[in-house]
């Protein structure tokens with residue numbers, strides 16, 4: 001069975017690590033600081049404890065799952081991984097830096113996947129000497145619940161790499177959808193401008209945050225409203241996606257709302273910082 005490396009133990013990296021471990025894969029979870037790694041493993045433990053409380057997981061299986069996850073701050077520990085999934089911050093320069101480091105330490109045959117929400121796979125791949133083995137593997141938040149994985153080939157990604165990612169996506173009980181490289185791919189090109197519009201409605205004083213969210217829940221049957229969703233995703237991530245789409249398409253319909261920028265500048269990032277459109 002393949003060994004999985006995960007880069008970044010934040011919102012997405014912890015979800016990805018948890019799901020692979022639950023399906024029996026050995027996982028190496030890497031972040032830049034010991035405290036971040038521990039926080040990530042703490043989050044996974046909390047999630048698994050909830051399942052034990054609900055009676056959908058035994059204590060024994062919880063411990064087996066946790067034992068399959070090894071935390072590290074040392075990127076060289078990823079040398080044993082067959083597939084590495086990068087889920088660090090949504091910033092092209094950072095991703096290029098990470099992929100160039102991964103290219104040096106990982107096995108020649110290892111596939112380097114990115115969970116980017118909007119960035120060019122081709123550009124990330126160009127930071128490595130193995131662009132045929134670099135691919136987009138875009139999970140959705142919360143990873144343990146959401147079934148979709150967008151699989152995105154860059155200009156040089158091989159069919160073989162794509163097949164391996166499609167296959168492993170099915171093995172963890174997710175549904176892969178093949179998507180051509182384009183800013184924001186499919187889901188985020190629809191979803192994030194909707195969130196941006198909701199922020200505009202809030203800023204215009206048309207309705208309160210609660211009423212905007214209630215409206216979309218009751219009037220459009222969304223599971224949660226757009227502002228609660230922004231808090232779940234992270235306002236920094238939403239802003240980064242809008243900025244990428246704005247820059248890449250050159251179309252002002254993707255201009256990030258100034259209130260979104262203000263929230264991020266103030267550290268109102270959503271659930272992960274304890275405060276966004278709501279307080280947590």
Ligand SMILES: CC(=O)CC(=O)SCCNC(=O)CCNC(=O)[C@H](O)C(C)(C)COP(=O)(O)OP(=O)(O)OC[C@H]1O[C@@H](n2cnc3c(N)ncnc32)[C@H](O)[C@@H]1OP(=O)(O)O
Nearest residue numbers: 047117139140141142144145146188191223224229233237
């Ligand atoms: C930005 C990007 O690049 C891409 C993206 O991810 S965009 C964001 C995509 N995600 C969405 O749109 C999510 C929309 N929201 C939802 O689907 C739902 O609100 C939700 C699934 C998150 C929560 O569902 P809910 O009915 O509101 O709450 P709740 O009853 O507490 O949870 C439902 C189930 O999900 C589980 N769950 C909720 N949050 C979870 C989390 N963070 N981790 C693990 N499991 C979670 C709960 O444990 C519960 O499980 P059971 O059915 O086994 O009891």
Ligand SMILES: NC(=O)C1=CN([C@@H]2O[C@H](COP(=O)(O)OP(=O)(O)OC[C@H]3O[C@@H](n4cnc5c(N)ncnc54)[C@H](O)[C@@H]3O)[C@@H](O)[C@H]2O)C=CC1
Nearest residue numbers: 008009010011012030031032087088089090116117141233
């Ligand atoms: N939040 C969401 O709903 C979704 C986010 N994504 C994408 O996933 C990626 C991660 O997003 P989140 O988990 O939300 O971010 P986050 O901010 O919750 O976590 C990012 C983590 O990466 C770590 N990190 C930064 N540089 C690193 C490095 N060089 N090596 C290892 N770890 C490093 C940070 O310390 C942090 O713990 C981004 O590219 C984002 O666009 C994709 C789907 C959904």
